[in-house]
Amino acid sequence: MATYQAPLREIGFVLNEVLGVGRLARLPGWEEATPETLSGIFEEAARFIEEQLAPLNKTCDEQGCRWENGEVRVPEGLAEAYRNYWQAGWVGLSNPVEFGGQGLPYLASKVIGEMVCSANVAFELYVGLTQDCFEALLACANDEIKRTYLPKLATGEWTGTMCLTEPQAGSDLAAVKTKATPNADGTFSLEGAKIFITSGEHSMADNIVHFVLARLPDSPPGVKGLSTFVVPKFLVNRDGTLGARNRVHCTSIEHKMGMHGSCTCSLAFEGARGWMVGAPNTGIQNMFVMMNLARIMVGYQGLGLCELATQNAIRYALERKQGKAFDGGETIVHHPDVRRMLLYMKAITEGARVMAHETALHVDLAHRHPDAAVREQAQDWVELCTPLVKAFCTDSAFELGSLAVQVYGGHGYIREHGIEQIVRDAKILALYEGTNGIQAMDLVRRKLMLHGGRLPQRFFARVRGESTGDAPLGFIAKPLRQALDELEATTHWLQESYKTCPNDAGFGAADFLRAFALTYLGYNWLRMAKAAANHPDAGLRETKLATAQFFATRLLPQVATLCANLRHSSADYMKLDARNF
Numbered sequence: 051m052a053t054y055q056a057p058l059r060e061i062g063f064v065l066n067e068v069l070g071v072g073r074l075a076r077l078p079g080w081e082e083a084t085p086e087t088l089s090g091i092f093e094e095a096a097r098f099i100e101e102q103l104a105p106l107n108k109t110c111d112e113q114g115c116r117w118e119n120g121e122v123r124v125p126e127g128l129a130e131a132y133r134n135y136w137q138a139g140w141v142g143l144s145n146p147v148e149f150g151g152q153g154l155p156y157l158a159s160k161v162i163g164e165m166v167c168s169a170n171v172a173f174e175l176y177v178g179l180t181q182d183c184f185e186a187l188l189a190c191a192n193d194e195i196k197r198t199y200l201p202k203l204a205t206g207e208w209t210g211t212m213c214l215t216e217p218q219a220g221s222d223l224a225a226v227k228t229k230a231t232p233n234a235d236g237t238f239s240l241e242g243a244k245i246f247i248t249s250g251e252h253s254m255a256d257n258i259v260h261f262v263l264a265r266l267p268d269s270p271p272g273v274k275g276l277s278t279f280v281v282p283k284f285l286v287n288r289d290g291t292l293g294a295r296n297r298v299h300c301t302s303i304e305h306k307m308g309m310h311g312s313c314t315c316s317l318a319f320e321g322a323r324g325w326m327v328g329a330p331n332t333g334i335q336n337m338f339v340m341m342n343l344a345r346i347m348v349g350y351q352g353l354g355l356c357e358l359a360t361q362n363a364i365r366y367a368l369e370r371k372q373g374k375a376f377d378g379g380e381t382i383v384h385h386p387d388v389r390r391m392l393l394y395m396k397a398i399t400e401g402a403r404v405m406a407h408e409t410a411l412h413v414d415l416a417h418r419h420p421d422a423a424v425r426e427q428a429q430d431w432v433e434l435c436t437p438l439v440k441a442f443c444t445d446s447a448f449e450l451g452s453l454a455v456q457v458y459g460g461h462g463y464i465r466e467h468g469i470e471q472i473v474r475d476a477k478i479l480a481l482y483e484g485t486n487g488i489q490a491m492d493l494v495r496r497k498l499m500l501h502g503g504r505l506p507q508r509f510f511a512r513v514r515g516e517s518t519g520d521a522p523l524g525f526i527a528k529p530l531r532q533a534l535d536e537l538e539a540t541t542h543w544l545q546e547s548y549k550t551c552p553n554d555a556g557f558g559a560a561d562f563l564r565a566f567a568l569t570y571l572g573y574n575w576l577r578m579a580k581a582a583a584n585h586p587d588a589g590l591r592e593t594k595l596a597t598a599q600f601f602a603t604r605l606l607p608q609v610a611t612l613c614a615n616l617r618h619s620s621a622d623y624m625k626l627d628a629r630n631f
Contacts, residue, residue: 052468056096067581104169110311141206149204160410167354172311178347183210186340190328213262224272230264240319250315251300258283276333279324298322308474345440352443359454360395401571434505437489442567444479490559526602530572533609540613558616565612
């Protein structure tokens with residue numbers, strides 16, 4: 051079966067020597083979040099994850115969730131692991147102290163999230179959506195709702211969900227029909243059906259808090275008429291104890307390609323009592339508080355599976371004897387084609403780790419930095435990079451899972467090795483929380499245009515400032531500058547083209563997102579090469595510089611090709627009669 055060991059050295063290198071995580075301890079309220087303290091926390095989390103969560107990954111996949119007599123039964127051992135996890139304080143790591151959390155930076159929770167996703171990505175869904183539900187209520191709910199739900203969500207004693215999708219309303223939220231009718235006591239009665247609800251029903255927690263998108267009877271049509279509601283599985287009495295079962299029920303669960311340990315439910319709201327969160331008809335804004343964090347969360351799921359695929363492929367290549375290489379080596383790591391695949395996997399995984407952690411770091415800076423200008427710049431970075439983290443990391447998870455199968459050969463195709471599970475688990479990541487095509491359109495249609503194009507310009511300025519000069523790292527600095535020039539020129543083309551030919555931008559959006567992400571990873575590899583150049587760990591130094599060289603010669607040149615591909619009219623393709631497909 052696939053095994054997992056937390057890459058603590060790699061994580062420490064990225065946080066401390068590339069991103070300078072120590073700056074968080076200089077922000078108000080985080081004085082104790084020093085690199086040393088964070089390192090100790092990550093080591094303790096790694097022990098828990100390796101010992102309790104990783105061994106359950108195969109069980110989760112093989113047993114899956116079952117729907118029996120109206121109840122969802124999770125795989126053996128999962129409920130106990132979840133209870134141990136939240137009671138140890140890991141769910142509430144970055145939640146505010148006043149609600150029972152530990153008050154550490156968001157980045158700390160995401161680093162642990164990466165490790166959980168590698169060890170058991172299905173388990174992480176119960177945790178991640180609970181954390182995101184907490185954040186949405188913290189940002190949008192009134193004080194009474196906060197007092198009722200946040201202390202239990204903050205610790206993970208109760209779990210949370212996000213209820214958007216309906217049978218007729220997938221990505222098109224304007225089509226949501228679930229109705230919320232006001233009651234005399236200030237509550238609302240919700241009627242409707244939701245599908246694809248992750249963690250929508252289970253018995254691992256005493257209560258489940260649903261964050262629901264619904265429509266008031268007199269609301270305007272479309273997304274402008276949506277509101278958000280908190281709908282608990284069990285009603286909560288005034289003293290905080292649990293009361294009667296609310297009228298929201300699971301009607302079925304999905305039988306999926308992967309993620310078998312995560313229950314994906316259809317829910318029926320049959321006059322369920324709910325409380326409005328935020329003002330009427332502001333539901334889409336409220337829900338995006340949760341969705342944006344959930345998109346980063348899904349990107350981390352992709353990163354976790356990239357790491358799992360990469361470390362297992364490397365381990366197998368070091369052990370597997372098959373044929374004799376040109377250099378006389380007996381294991382397959384000596385074969386050039388296998389080495390090519392391993393270097394590709396390392397280049398993507400380690401570069402994406404910097405991208406994900408840097409985005410999480412900027413979430414912290416946007417919330418906590420005392421300088422308003424710094425907060426604005428950090429928020430710009432988060433806005434720009436969220437679709438990159440979500441789409442690139444998740445596309446890469448599927449690709450690297452497939453490469454891991456290739457490294458294993460026929461053994462990778464056999465279930466007992468646990469490698470094909472990575473491919474099955476990874477595919478959903480490119481689909482939920484907005485498909486990766488939607489992420490690409492979000493980047494092109496919205497993020498490039500915000501504030502007069504300020505977001506990408508700030509990115510270009512930062513990368514250009516880092517890549518000046520060649521010696522001794524011209525092997526990557528020069529191609530990075532060339533890629534950046536291509537990306538910036540193409541960005542200007544898209545900003546203008548979208549005004550008159552939006553189909554051209556839409557047709558090329560996926561290529562543009564990949565080009566942007568590869569340029570970002572080039573920036574990351576330049577910084578990693580600088581940090582590694584004089585590193586006392588000779589093994590780390592040699593590996594980082596070789597992988598940076600691989601990225602510079604094999605991956606950065608793709609940016610020019612991708613940009614050239616997308617700067618073409620799509621008119622002929624879009625004129626093709628759909629009936630002729």
